[in-house]
Amino acid sequence: MDSSFADRKTKLHSLLKNSKAAILDFDGLLADSEPYHYKAYNEVFERYGHTLDKEEYWVEWTSKGKGIAGEIERHNLKLNVDPVDLRKQKFEVYTRFCASGEIKLFPDAIRLVENLSQNHKLAIASGSWATDIKHILRNANALDLIPAILGKESAKREKPFPDIFLNAAEKLNIAPTECFVLEDALKGLNAANEAGIPCIILQNDLNRNIDFKNAEMVFPSLADFVSALES
Numbered sequence: 439m440d441s442s443f444a445d446r447k448t449k450l451h452s453l454l455k456n457s458k459a460a461i462l463d464f465d466g467l468l469a470d471s472e473p474y475h476y477k478a479y480n481e482v483f484e485r486y487g488h489t490l491d492k493e494e495y496w497v498e499w500t501s502k503g504k505g506i507a508g509e510i511e512r513h514n515l516k517l518n519v520d521p522v523d524l525r526k527q528k529f530e531v532y533t534r535f536c537a538s539g540e541i542k543l544f545p546d547a548i549r550l551v552e553n554l555s556q557n558h559k560l561a562i563a564s565g566s567w568a569t570d571i572k573h574i575l576r577n578a579n580a581l582d583l584i585p586a587i588l589g590k591e592s593a594k595r596e597k598p599f600p601d602i603f604l605n606a607a608e609k610l611n612i613a614p615t616e617c618f619v620l621e622d623a624l625k626g627l628n629a630a631n632e633a634g635i636p637c638i639i640l641q642n643d644l645n646r647n648i649d650f651k652n653a654e655m656v657f658p659s660l661a662d663f664v665s666a667l668e669s
Contacts, residue, residue: 447666449655453636454667459612460554461603462584464564465500466622467640467660468547469574471566472500474540478532482524483509486517496644503565503598503625529567536573543578546664551583553667561586561606563619565596586610598625600633607635618654620663627653638663 466472479499480490490509498504498512506521517524535541554560561584564571568589575581586609593601607614619630619637622645630637636654639645640663650656657663 443662443666446655446657446662447669450638450666453618453638453654454557457558457616457618459559459561459607459610459617461561461563461606461617461619461635463619463621463623463626464562464571465566466642466644467620468550468562469541469543471541471574472496472644474535475500475532478528478535481531482527485527486519488513488515488517497648501624501645501648503596503623533567533570533573536570539577541574543574543580544660546660548578548580548583550660550664550667551580553664555583559586559610559612560584561588561610563588563592563602563606565590567591597623598628598632600629603629603633603635624648624650
């Protein structure tokens with residue numbers, strides 16, 4: 439066991455001891471869904487003659503949360519369609535992916551949830567619609583593992599605003615200071631910081647090069663976090 443893992447484990451167990459609830463992001467953290475968000479947006483944009491750059495999407499859309507407006511501004515797009523309609527079309531495509539069973543949970547996701555739930559209340563707080571999250575969990579036979587699921591409809595403002603995390607803490611009836619957030623995106627980290635909730639970042643292939651300097655701690659992978667959790 440290297441010292442960096444030992445340090446992460448010690449810090450994690452200290453945080454766990456002093457908290458009562460865990461608020462979990464979903465896309466890219468528990469579910470391997472980010473490629474499907476990309477596929478859905480790209481399918482819609484290609485209807486209007488524009489193809490999304492996958493690498494740019496991971497940074498500008500997934501982590502920073504710049505979305506449709508950012509894409510239009512960066513590429514000076516003149517699309518003959520309202521951005522609201524673009525989002526509506528994307529949601530329809532993405533829901534198709536969710537309902538079909540194509541989108542899977544990460545291999546260690548259920549272990550993470552089962553372990554955390556032994557001593558902590560759990561909530562999902564995601565920018566996806568709750569219906570889509572439930573489709574994915576149901577297809578993995580995991581819908582009953584997390585009773586509190588807050589989706590896009592649960593907050594007036596999306597991450598990086600703190601609304602959904604504060605709403606999750608309220609739903610769990612736990613003070614924000616007694617919660618912690620598990621995230622994989624910069625917009626989620628910023629939202630947690632704004633809410634005054636400690637945030638743990640789990641790295642993956644898509645966010646490896648992003649600076650998460652304001653995180654409580656950073657784990658190099660979901661598997662590494664679960665190992666620290668269980669040891």
